Amino acid sequence: MDSRPLTVSSTTVRRPSSTVGFVRAVGAVAWKDLTAEYRSRELFSSMLVFSLLVILIFNFALELDIKTRQSVTSGVLWVTFAFAGTLGLNRSMAVEKDRGCLDGLLLAPVDRAAIYFGKVISNLAFMLIVEIVILPVYSFLYSVNLFNPGLLMVILLGSIGYIAVGTLLASMAVQTRTRDVLLPILLFPVAIPVLIAAVKASGGYLNGDEFSMILPWINLLIVYDIIFVAIAFMVFDYVVEE
Amino acid sequence: MIEVKKLVKRFGMKTVLRGVDFDVQPGEFVALLGPNGAGKTTFLRILASLSRPSLGEIRVAGYRLPSEAAAVRARLGVVSHLPLLYGDLTAEENLRFFARMYGITNYELRITEVLEMVGLSARRHDLVRTFSRGMQQRLAIGRAVLHDPDVMLFDEPYTGLDQDASSMLDDVLRSVAAQGRTVVMTSHDLVRAEDLATRFDILSRGVIAASVTRKGLSRSNLLSFYKQALAN
Amino acid sequence: MINNPNRPLRVFLCHASNDKPIARALYKRLIANGIDVWFDEEKLLPGQYWRDEIPRAVLDSDAVVICLSKNSVSKEGYLQKEIKAALDAADEKPENTIYLIPVKLEECEVPYRLRSWQWVNLFFDGNNFDESSYSKLLRSLETRAKAVGAAVSVAVQNTSVNEIKKPDENKTLNEDLSLNMKQAILQPEMKEPTPKIYEHNKRLTQNREKEVNLISQKPQNIVSKNIATKPTGQFSPQNKTSDKVEDKRDSKPTTLKVLDIVSVLLLAVSTYLALIYAPEEATMGQVQRVFYFHIATAWVGMLGFLAAAVAGIVYLRTQNPKWDIIEVAAVEISLVFFFITIVLGSIWARPVWNTWWTWDPRLTTAAITELIYIAYFMLREGIEDPDRRARFGAVYALVGSLSVPITFFSIRLFRTIHPVVIGSADPSATGTFDMTGGMQVAFFFALFAFTVIFIDLFWNRIRMGNLAAKVEQLKLKVMR
Incomplete structure (x- = not known):
């Protein structure tokens, strides 16, 4: 084996500068997750198949005839997204924990919040991709038109809040003895406001309600997103550092 | 390079480290030996800024821990018994990711260099999960030296390696140490430690119980020294 | 050296x-x-x-x-x-x-x-x-x-x-x-x-x-x-005699002993006021008497909830294990009292609205808070390292304390915007009544009594947590 001297040729190690370093680290974490996922597609396929199965079960459980559909579509969609979301969150954090990669991330001279935001971006991307696939499938199966810019915005806002708090709690859950079992138990009770608001706002758009009826829910989603992104930003250090 | 004074680490009410004093000069290769539960891994995790000391003062490469952890991290390379690598990325992609995390510019050249050094150039486009344990460990070392750290920490690097893989790792470790880097390694493997290190410190019951340099140790009696230190 | x-x-x-x-x-x-x-x-x-x-x-x-x-x-x-x-x-x-x-x-x-x-x-x-x-x-x-x-x-x-x-x-x-x-x-x-x-x-x-x-x-x-x-x-x-000093150190402070007795007396008086002294409410009858303790236990639950949130924040800032003990004490008390609130609420709801459970915002929020508390203890249960357990507990208590008010708000919004389908689920519709003088006395006395009981329990529970920590310490010393 070649063991020639290791010198730093044209390479320079930069001290992490504040903003540039932060953005670069966020990008690196997200890029790493997306590349790995693009290659294995484990997460995406399991989330997608799981979502389709949930919708299938709802079909028989709720007898989704035309009249019922009107009122329950948004609920069915959000329950599906929430379940698929926990699946993705668990997997994405377990990958970090299993091979000690979390330590690898923590050893890098970057702000811990950068790691959090990187994971949020990749988790959000997985969830949105699944949602984008599920929507047309649902429209096709039940001939409901789901292509409504308002609805897409609600889905985005709801997913941000759900993933923001979910990433924080998943990082805690993977460090416990019970691991993945714990995540839904931790996440669902604190994610209730975001689910209620997302269901009501999506339902509002699907029923063609007036915007003034939907606005309070959208405001609630935005408030929730801001509060929980901010709080996760502040406490993530305590979750990953010893 | 590393200065530790009166380091105390508690987990809840359990005290693992009870006032460790530890100094490493630049270029030294220190093997940290000790029985299970002596606090070796805890100590190394504190040096690696992954765990906070309860009391005491630590300087690594001239920076204080934990207050200047970011500066320490930039000068520190860590290899543990876990590979700290992503199985679904190729060898090259793993290194590229860590190069970005460490803020290295022109990293492509550096990656080629490192891959060559650890003997994995031919497998650079293969997924890490297809690698053998020994190859993963070599790549892990490549990952740790990527940013040309001044201080290297090895935590039981030989865990789970067979004879061939271990001797290959020896070569890599030697070439890493030959750069004038300061190295601290924990190990159970006294024979390998004796081959590699220039100083042997024995951690027992939360303190450095004994310390001897290679010069102070006549050939092949590290084991008796170790036993004696633990008996005291 | x-x-x-x-x-x-x-x-x-x-x-x-x-x-x-x-x-x-x-x-x-x-x-x-x-x-x-x-x-x-x-x-x-x-x-x-x-x-x-x-x-x-x-x-x-x-x-x-x-x-x-x-x-x-x-x-x-x-x-x-x-x-x-x-x-x-x-x-x-x-x-x-x-x-x-x-x-x-x-x-x-x-x-x-x-x-x-x-x-x-x-x-x-x-x-x-x-x-x-x-x-x-x-x-x-x-x-x-x-x-x-x-x-x-x-x-x-x-x-x-x-x-x-x-x-x-x-x-x-x-x-x-x-x-x-x-x-x-x-x-x-x-x-x-x-x-x-x-x-x-x-x-x-x-x-x-x-x-x-x-x-x-x-x-x-x-x-x-x-x-x-x-x-x-x-x-x-x-x-025993030579250990007197040690025994004294761990014995119950006199103030706390007095507070224990006062709490029991206050509870007795409050029970008397609620069940006998307060006049019977005209439309709902005897079952309305549940109301005094229902509100009072909910009040204690709220106090515990706030105390837990504050202790969590202080813990994260100071990393002092004392605050972890306080936080757990607050969560436990709040868990028990919200549970009593929910049970009493059901007892009240049954004759008044003909259902054991109403999706009233307050009651539902209390139930969700209970679930958060249960999750809190499951999280702590799964962690060995006491420092990490305390840190994660504090983070989750903080997340929960932020989410619960938003939950309450969103359920209320849900109720007001959502058309009322069957009867009226809103207690303000059928469940309202005017408090007469005697009722007011019983109500405010119950609030006061339960506040004292809260302080007493909180103190006792914190003391117990400290003693448990000490036992742990002594165990480690003996094993060493």
Whole structure:
């Protein structure tokens, strides 16, 4: 084996500068997750198949005839997204924990919040991709038109809040003895406001309600997103550092 | 390079480290030996800024821990018994990711260099999960030296390696140490430690119980020294 | 450091703040004998926090001299906190390297934690120490100095020798101090002790002619003893009298005992007011009487919820395990009281709205809070490392405390916007009533009574948490 001297040729190690370093680290974490996922597609396929199965079960459980559909579509969609979301969150954090990669991330001279935001971006991307696939499938199966810019915005806002708090709690859950079992138990009770608001706002758009009826829910989603992104930003250090 | 004074680490009410004093000069290769539960891994995790000391003062490469952890991290390379690598990325992609995390510019050249050094150039486009344990460990070392750290920490690097893989790792470790880097390694493997290190410190019951340099140790009696230190 | 043969012996002098004058005299005597004494007055600069400095200094010393008096062991058996901090730090040192010398400044009980060490009687008459017992203390320090390779100059009997030796001693002393400064552990600048010592020693020797009182019944050879080898007989019942100090320390504070009784009485009175005194409500009948305790328990649940959130934030900021104990106490109390609230709410709902459960915002929020609490305990259950358990608990308590108000708001929004399908789920519709005078008395008294009960339970629970922590600590000590 070649063991020639290791010198730093044209390479320079930069001290992490504040903003540039932060953005670069966020990008690196997200890029790493997306590349790995693009290659294995484990997460995406399991989330997608799981979502389709949930919708299938709802079909028989709720007898989704035309009249019922009107009122329950948004609920069915959000329950599906929430379940698929926990699946993705668990997997994405377990990958970090299993091979000690979390330590690898923590050893890098970057702000811990950068790691959090990187994971949020990749988790959000997985969830949105699944949602984008599920929507047309649902429209096709039940001939409901789901292509409504308002609805897409609600889905985005709801997913941000759900993933923001979910990433924080998943990082805690993977460090416990019970691991993945714990995540839904931790996440669902604190994610209730975001689910209620997302269901009501999506339902509002699907029923063609007036915007003034939907606005309070959208405001609630935005408030929730801001509060929980901010709080996760502040406490993530305590979750990953010893 | 590393200065530790009166380091105390508690987990809840359990005290693992009870006032460790530890100094490493630049270029030294220190093997940290000790029985299970002596606090070796805890100590190394504190040096690696992954765990906070309860009391005491630590300087690594001239920076204080934990207050200047970011500066320490930039000068520190860590290899543990876990590979700290992503199985679904190729060898090259793993290194590229860590190069970005460490803020290295022109990293492509550096990656080629490192891959060559650890003997994995031919497998650079293969997924890490297809690698053998020994190859993963070599790549892990490549990952740790990527940013040309001044201080290297090895935590039981030989865990789970067979004879061939271990001797290959020896070569890599030697070439890493030959750069004038300061190295601290924990190990159970006294024979390998004796081959590699220039100083042997024995951690027992939360303190450095004994310390001897290679010069102070006549050939092949590290084991008796170790036993004696633990008996005291 | 240990191999420097000429360095002075480093001694940590630890005392209750009330014994300062005596301790100062002892400090001056010791320093005159060429011992490097850590004395808080000299070494602790203003602004330095003793809680941080004492452990460092203890770890840095070769021996710890603990001055005992009636002041240092309080009536309740509590050690003064400075002494306690020093002892805690001494426990951190590896076995056989701790060297404690309890020094009795007057006749007093030796605290439980120090029983395994030989003590020295060094009674002080206001001006002077007894010479022979002082030299005994010095001899034991000498033994220690030999063991660690440090120097102590032998006890001197007259002034002249003392004065002659002085410059030399101070040189070594100062050298060592500057060494300490380089280590940067202690403090950046240090007072020069020389002139003061000189003066004081002169005065001491002049006064030495005065008669001093000495009571010394114990063998004086001081042996470094291991905690693990201490006779276990101390835990047996026949030694009860000698453990009085320890028992007192852990016994229930009188205020708390009184509060327990007051709580029970208040609960009894409140029950009477709610069930008998308050007039029957016209439309709902007797079942309305549930209301008084329903609201009061909900109020206690809220108090616990707020206390948990505050304790969580403080814990994250200070990392002091005390706040973790408080947080768990608050969550437990809140969990129980919200549960009672929900049960009472159901009892009320059944006859009034013909259903056991209404999706009333308040009741639903209470139920979701219960789920958060259950998740909280499951999270804690799954973590071994106590620090991490506390950190994660605090983070989750914080997340929960932010989410619950938003949940309440969103359910209320849900109810107001959502068309009312079957009957009226809103308690303000059918469940309202006007409170008459008697009802008001019962209502506000219940609120008051339950607030007191909350404080009592909270206090008891925190005390229990502290005791559990202490048991854990003792277990570790025995196992070591």
